Amino acid sequence: MPAIVPPICHRYDGLRKNPAHALDIRRAVAKLSVMTKDSQSGEIPTLASWAGGPEALRALTKRFYEKVPHDAVLAPVFARMDPHHAEHVAAFITEVFGGPKGYSGSGGSHAHMIGRHLGRHLTEEFRKRWLAMMLDTADEVGLPADPEFRAAFVGYLEWGTRLAVLNSQDGVAPPSADAPMPEWNWGPPGGPWQG
Numbered sequence: 001m002p003a004i005v006p007p008i009c010h011r012y013d014g015l016r017k018n019p020a021h022a023l024d025i026r027r028a029v030a031k032l033s034v035m036t037k038d039s040q041s042g043e044i045p046t047l048a049s050w051a052g053g054p055e056a057l058r059a060l061t062k063r064f065y066e067k068v069p070h071d072a073v074l075a076p077v078f079a080r081m082d083p084h085h086a087e088h089v090a091a092f093i094t095e096v097f098g099g100p101k102g103y104s105g106s107g108g109s110h111a112h113m114i115g116r117h118l119g120r121h122l123t124e125e126f127r128k129r130w131l132a133m134m135l136d137t138a139d140e141v142g143l144p145a146d147p148e149f150r151a152a153f154v155g156y157l158e159w160g161t162r163l164a165v166l167n168s169q170d171g172v173a174p175p176s177a178d179a180p181m182p183e184w185n186w187g188p189p190g191g192p193w194q195g
Contacts, residue, residue: 046098061090073129122168
């Protein structure tokens with residue numbers, strides 16, 4: 001079975017859990033220059049810039065992978081995690097979300113990311129736990145909680161984790177080395193019937 005590489009393409013309770021985020025003026029001002037620069041130029045901001053740029057996504061993955069060794073479901077899968085894993089994942093997500101091409105620019109590729117999941121036999125329990133902890137961490141580090149960003153963010157995480165589970169099963173062949181990097185934006189990714 002070939003690796004699954006679909007065509008390129010809600011959880012909104014951060015404010016309910018922590019209403020102080022709605023009033024955190026310093027956080028809003030820190031992100032304001034990133035968010036308004038794109039909107040003032042008439043361009044639609046990328047998900048990466050809306051999230052707060054590469055720094056915000058690095059903070060997300062750094063905090064997430066700090067918590068992984070303490071989680072009974074996730075810890076065994078990441079027992080031999082490369083010390084730079086969080087940085088690589090942040091660079092990958094940043095690039096997928098329209099930010100700088102730091103992942104592919106340093107030799108990474110979508111094929112490489114898929115290859116890291118081959119033969120790992122990831123389960124639905126693992127996928128759901130990874131997703132839940134990532135969403136909790138997004139709230140913890142203060143990623144934007146607006147419904148539009150979170151819908152796109154959750155959509156990507158759902159898509160990516162489901163591909164990881166599928167590609168981790170027995171019989172999946174390595175993907176083509178030229179598999180394009182995914183590109184995720186504000187819109188829906190399309191349907192599986194599109195090839």
